[in-house]
Amino acid sequence: MNLANKITLARIFLVPIIMFFLLVNFNYFPEIHMESFQINYNQIIAALIFIIAASTDGLDGYIARSRKMVTNLGKLLDPLADKLLVAAVLISLVEMGKCDAWIAIVIISREFAVTGLRQIALLEGAVVAASKWGKIKTVTQITAIILMLLNNFPFQFIGVRVDLIMMWIAALVTVYSGIDYFVKNKNVLHFSDKKQ
Template identity: 40%
Template structure:
């Protein structure tokens, strides 16, 4: 049975479509509002799952997928529209795909690769970059500086996760 919390997660996945369409139509404020709504559903589904004992493997899986679908779609759209450096988005999506694969491999061995401070800093910097891009458009110096910071945190956090997972690989 699909729980209320899982339906809310599915809604977050579906919100990605109007987010991308609004960004494509240069309706950045609408896109930002929809992203904030999606962020609220991310909080809400977790709260409902815990509060009403609806935590499920499907819900946990879809929650991670929903986050990746939304952020990657937004990053790709901002790169296509010329606001973000396309090669940076390729690095971000590639890193996230690699880390997701490492986490799945670890889970297959009953291990957990937990979030760390560098991964959290990467997420915050990406959110700030998207927020700035949607509010200001292309503020060149500020966007370039923030993209360099995001690049550093993306690569460094990926390295830290990979290094920390070596013990799992060695088995």
């Protein structure tokens, strides 16, 4: 197994660790209190691990391409790792009462739909390339999740819910990028339809 795939696997293994710090009740972990802001240390730890995991997303792809280490395993694992990371943290945020369930459902549903499209394309011998909107979607999702994990820090002090605004933006960009993928790759669906 090459270095790029090991980094991708490490991202997958970080998912349950993040969920552990978010969902297990740490009564002995103190909270940070500052004026109108409070946060548990376990949330800070989960946010830091999430940031590390999310930052490896581009790293494994860069290493795979620059060192000519692109493998079929990597092509399968990389998007799977991204989707597991985002879905697990979104579901955890819903459980914690920080994120509306409908937003998590919209984002996760889009990921399933685009994954299905990619699988159909793969069966037809085609490749669904990453789009500009797909990359913007990833950045908005990660930013929104980090802000929610950190209880809207540092914007809590000015009384603006930037975490909620970013999550709404992430949901809208997610939907738009999903539509964009299907519109640009509708030929894959038509070709698959005709073969049946």
